[in-house]
Amino acid sequence: MKHLKTGLAFLAAAYLGILVGCDQGEHSKHSENQKLVDEGLEALKYYDYNLAGNKLSKVQPNLDKGSDSWDRITFAAAIAAWHSSPPSAHNIELASSFFQQVIDHASDAQIIALAKISLGRIYEVSDYRTDEVDLPKAQSLYREVLSSESSNDLVSEATLRLAQTYVQTLTQEGLTRAISILGNHLESYPNSNWRSVVAQYLGDIYYERLNDPKNALNYYQIALEEGFANKTKEHIYIWRMAEFAKRSDQALLSTVYSTKLVEEYPRSQYGWFALNNIRRYNEANPDDSVPLPEMRNAFLEGVGQ
Amino acid sequence: MKNRLNYVAISLLVFAYLLSAGRFLRISLTGGDGEDADSKVIRIAHWQLEPGYREALDWAMSEYMKLPKVQEAGIRVEQVPINQRIYNQFMNVHLISGTAPDIAARNSQVIASGNTARFYSAMDSYISQPNPYNAQKFLADGLDPALAEYLSASSWQDTAVDGMRGGYDEILDGYYGIPVSTLGNGRIYYNDHILKLVKAFIKEQIQQSPQPDWLTKLWIDRSGDKVKGYLPDNQRLREWLALPRIPPETLGQFILYCSAVKVYGKAINDPYLVPISVGNYGGNNLCFAYEPIFLSNFSEGIEGPIGSGVDGFETAYGWSTERWSFDDEPIREYINLTQLLTSFYPEGFLGLDREQAMRRFILGKAAMISSGGWDAASIFMGAQNRDDPDDRFEPIIRRAPIPAEGERWAKLLPYQTSEASFLSGVALSVNNTSKNFDWAVDFLQFVTSQPINEELNRRSGWLPATGGAETIEKMKAFIPQSEGFPRSMSISFGGATAAMRREWVSQSLLAMAGDITYEDFKSRMVAILNDPIRGMRGYWISKLTAIKDQSRALDRMVSTLEYRAYLNDDQKSETKLQSLVYKSLNEDEGVQLEWLWKDTYPNESYPTNNN
Numbered sequence: 020m021k022h023l024k025t026g027l028a029f030l031a032a033a034y035l036g037i038l039v040g041c042d043q044g045e046h047s048k049h050s051e052n053q054k055l056v057d058e059g060l061e062a063l064k065y066y067d068y069n070l071a072g073n074k075l076s077k078v079q080p081n082l083d084k085g086s087d088s089w090d091r092i093t094f095a096a097a098i099a100a101w102h103s104s105p106p107s108a109h110n111i112e113l114a115s116s117f118f119q120q121v122i123d124h125a126s127d128a129q130i131i132a133l134a135k136i137s138l139g140r141i142y143e144v145s146d147y148r149t150d151e152v153d154l155p156k157a158q159s160l161y162r163e164v165l166s167s168e169s170s171n172d173l174v175s176e177a178t179l180r181l182a183q184t185y186v187q188t189l190t191q192e193g194l195t196r197a198i199s200i201l202g203n204h205l206e207s208y209p210n211s212n213w214r215s216v217v218a219q220y221l222g223d224i225y226y227e228r229l230n231d232p233k234n235a236l237n238y239y240q241i242a243l244e245e246g247f248a249n250k251t252k253e254h255i256y257i258w259r260m261a262e263f264a265k266r267s268d269q270a271l272l273s274t275v276y277s278t279k280l281v282e283e284y285p286r287s288q289y290g291w292f293a294l295n296n297i298r299r300y301n302e303a304n305p306d307d308s309v310p311l312p313e314m315r316n317a318f319l320e321g322v323g324q
Numbered sequence: 325m326k327n328r329l330n331y332v333a334i335s336l337l338v339f340a341y342l343l344s345a346g347r348f349l350r351i352s353l354t355g356g357d358g359e360d361a362d363s364k365v366i367r368i369a370h371w372q373l374e375p376g377y378r379e380a381l382d383w384a385m386s387e388y389m390k391l392p393k394v395q396e397a398g399i400r401v402e403q404v405p406i407n408q409r410i411y412n413q414f415m416n417v418h419l420i421s422g423t424a425p426d427i428a429a430r431n432s433q434v435i436a437s438g439n440t441a442r443f444y445s446a447m448d449s450y451i452s453q454p455n456p457y458n459a460q461k462f463l464a465d466g467l468d469p470a471l472a473e474y475l476s477a478s479s480w481q482d483t484a485v486d487g488m489r490g491g492y493d494e495i496l497d498g499y500y501g502i503p504v505s506t507l508g509n510g511r512i513y514y515n516d517h518i519l520k521l522v523k524a525f526i527k528e529q530i531q532q533s534p535q536p537d538w539l540t541k542l543w544i545d546r547s548g549d550k551v552k553g554y555l556p557d558n559q560r561l562r563e564w565l566a567l568p569r570i571p572p573e574t575l576g577q578f579i580l581y582c583s584a585v586k587v588y589g590k591a592i593n594d595p596y597l598v599p600i601s602v603g604n605y606g607g608n609n610l611c612f613a614y615e616p617i618f619l620s621n622f623s624e625g626i627e628g629p630i631g632s633g634v635d636g637f638e639t640a641y642g643w644s645t646e647r648w649s650f651d652d653e654p655i656r657e658y659i660n661l662t663q664l665l666t667s668f669y670p671e672g673f674l675g676l677d678r679e680q681a682m683r684r685f686i687l688g689k690a691a692m693i694s695s696g697g698w699d700a701a702s703i704f705m706g707a708q709n710r711d712d713p714d715d716r717f718e719p720i721i722r723r724a725p726i727p728a729e730g731e732r733w734a735k736l737l738p739y740q741t742s743e744a745s746f747l748s749g750v751a752l753s754v755n756n757t758s759k760n761f762d763w764a765v766d767f768l769q770f771v772t773s774q775p776i777n778e779e780l781n782r783r784s785g786w787l788p789a790t791g792g793a794e795t796i797e798k799m800k801a802f803i804p805q806s807e808g809f810p811r812s813m814s815i816s817f818g819g820a821t822a823a824m825r826r827e828w829v830s831q832s833l834l835a836m837a838g839d840i841t842y843e844d845f846k847s848r849m850v851a852i853l854n855d856p857i858r859g860m861r862g863y864w865i866s867k868l869t870a871i872k873d874q875s876r877a878l879d880r881m882v883s884t885l886e887y888r889a890y891l892n893d894d895q896k897s898e899t900k901l902q903s904l905v906y907k908s909l910n911e912d913e914g915v916q917l918e919w920l921w922k923d924t925y926p927n928e929s930y931p932t933n934n935n
Binding site: 063065066067068091094095098101102106129130133136137140144145146172176179183186187189212213215216219220223226227228248249250251255256258259262263285286287288289290291292314315316317318319320321 | 474629739745756791792875879887919
């Protein structure tokens with residue numbers, strides 16, 4: 020009996036020992052995985068895709084698909100593989116497979132939509148020399164986002180990308196299709212955060228591809244009201260609007276944008292052109308004199324707009 | 325004796341080895357800053373070796389180190405001035421090896437230019453907040469209360485006179501540098517002493533009857549097929565001559581003045597006196613001030629999207645589609661003007677360096693020199709510290725003049741270029757791996773606060789970068805002028821392919837100097853543009869490749885920002901994302917370029933290396 024007790028105690032101790040050992044092993048593996056994830060995400064933060072790819076690709080297959088962070092880490096691994104340099108068939112396939120895993124297994128509609136947009140983009144462009152563009156596949160993925168329950172923002176982004184695939188066809192039919200897609204989106208999503216970008220892109224297509232400054236101005240007007248996405252180029256867009264107005268026989272409206280440019284953008288190199296635009300209008304229309312705004316000097320005023 | 329020498333040699337070797345090993349160990353342990361691993365040393369690398377800049381920065385650093393919180397934290401700030409010639413190599417090596425200084429002046433040539441975000445920190449989130457050192461209690465006494473309120477309440481970015489555009493990265497759509505000084509664009513420095521003497525000489529010569537030949541040749545004559553001369557002898561000229569310290573106000577007066585300096589030099593038997601001191605440093609070559617104005621005459625119909633300016637590709641494309649040609653008046657007349665200007669330069673100017681050019685002006689052997697505000701401190705110091713007080717002079721600074729009505733080239737040079745979108749310089753970036761990141765940002769806030777920035781730039785003789793910081797009197801002539809046309813609206817081979825750019829630079833310099841004829845210049849440029857590989861056809865191919873590469877870079881940014889926006893529900897990332905997606909839509913894979921090809925050559929497929 021004494022031996023039995025001793026034997027059981029020994030087994031229990033051994034079992035405990037194994038348990039502890041196993042736990043320590045699991046713990047150590049978990050720590051190692053966590054370390055790889057942390058290092059990978061940190062590298063991604065600094066756009067070091069190769070390092071991020073090395074770390075995250077290594078750890079991703081070990082992760083439990085049911086875990087909270089699986090979809091986010093898989094998505095990060097996909098981005099890292101996609102953008103690792105030099106771009107190669109292997110990296111693009113790896114990225115595509117990660118994005119596809121997110122699409123197939125993630126539970127959050129937002130990250131699924133993001134993965135579809137990203138995968139669509141991979142199909143849309145040629146990432147390496149022999150990579151073939153597959154516009155129908157890209158369009159299909161973008162359309163899936165449009166018909167999903169994704170946020171307005173992601174639907175807007177997918178819409179822009181979808182329209183872009185039609186502009187890329189270099190055909191009039193493609194342009195008409197792109198215009199229709201963007202126009203419908205503006206109507207259907209009046210409160211979208213991306214309204215400005217959609218309207219401006221539509222304006223660009225009208226002016227640059229269809230030489231239609233009047234329609235271009237209408238859509239730029241929407242973008243102006245919503246706020247242009249790139250603040251540093253706002254003055255250029257206002258100058259563009261003044262020119263659109265002039266080129267669509269709306270000279271008085273052109274002076275409105277010119278005045279805005281001179282008054283609100285002292286750092287614009289188009290300010291003086293804009294001032295001359297008003298002067299010329301006044302010369303041609305002496306009865307309709309538009310007040311001349313005063314040229315400002317950003318350096319002297321100490322303002323950095 | 326021989327053995328003893330061997331022992332000495334061996335001892336020296338052992339000593340040197342131990343010293344080297346000890347130093348290596350110390351550097352390994354301390355990261356090279358000479359202190360223990362916990363020491364907080366902020367190192368600033370830059371290449372501003374102009375007189376006064378390092379001393380001014382030293383002053384700012386010492387003021388910072390006097391702050392109680394800085395002393396308490398044991399922070400030390402050191403500068404690492406590096407010659408510009410080796411700055412790139414230095415930064416490349418240290419960025420890759422992870423030993424780069426905490427703060428470094430941005431340089432587009434540094435390897436980090438393609439990897440900016442990897443090595444340097446985006447400052448967007450910092451510059452959107454007020455600069456704590458612009459709080460009212462820190463601002464200079466007597467500052468306008470409204471300005472003081474503006475500085476203390478505005479974002480750090482809005483307190484910079486250039487809106488921190490000098491630190492903006494176009495590709496990343498983010499701010500990666502904090503500019504601390506404004507450089508000041510190109511100006512002409514006149515020797516006031518020579519100005520007075522030569523203007524008196526002109527007055528005397530113009531009164532002669534008959535007037536001397538050199539003078540009569542300058543009067544504009546439009547009676548023949550070709551315009552001769554440069555300016556009319558009119559009331560405007562006489563009024564200008566009556567003011568001894570006023571430099572030329574028009575291009576015609578400038579040509580008259582330069583011509584007079586040459587004649588005056590002969591008259592006083594001074595063979596070394598030249599009108600304009602120039603070396604091979606492009607910043608001294610006055611011809612370049614006129615290039616964009618002449619060549620802006622071609623911009624109509626060449627610029628891509630309105631407001632985007634004319635780039636190297638559009639310049640070459642414009643030529644290949646006959647929107648402009650080398651037979652057109654603006655480019656012919658540009659070379660004509662440059663040939664005239666180089667006749668006022670020293671003999672063999674292309675063989676002289678920047679130092680020689682500046683020394684000549686300081687020694688009073690040139691009536692003027694052209695350079696930017698960055699050389700102002702050296703020039704002022706040199707001019708006023710000549711050994712003999714009689715040799716000292718006061719440089720007078722003006723922009724390169726354009727012709728007045730009735731003068732030669734008045735129609736081709738109607739405006740100055742606008743300087744409204746000036747960029748401040750010495751943009752300092754913070755290294756992502758800095759052990760003292762927060763202190764590095766804190767120092768940049770300190771150095772760009774109104775009172776410190778004012779004093780730093782007063783001491784260095786540069787223009788300030790912060791609103792409300794006073795500009796010293798001498799530098800006021802460099803304050804950017806808003807009036808004028810956008811410089812980017814001019815055709816230029818500056819941004820073209822390396823082969824085209826090189827040919828343009830070398831052939832135009834030879835044409836300027838009169839070493840080749842205009843016809844030679846034209847045929848050499850046409851030859852390069854028609855070259856099947858280095859010319860326009862090759863440019864279509866390389867441009868598309870470059871845009872595709874840029875699209876890839878944009879895709880990288882977009883997907884990383886998308887991820888961040890998703891993770892953090894971050895509105896700032898969302899706004900930047902929208903901006904980058906818009907850019908991506910427009911540049912996408914060179915679709916605009918492919919459209920342009922299709923519009924221009926509807927029946928031909930886009931060129932590739934295989935067709």
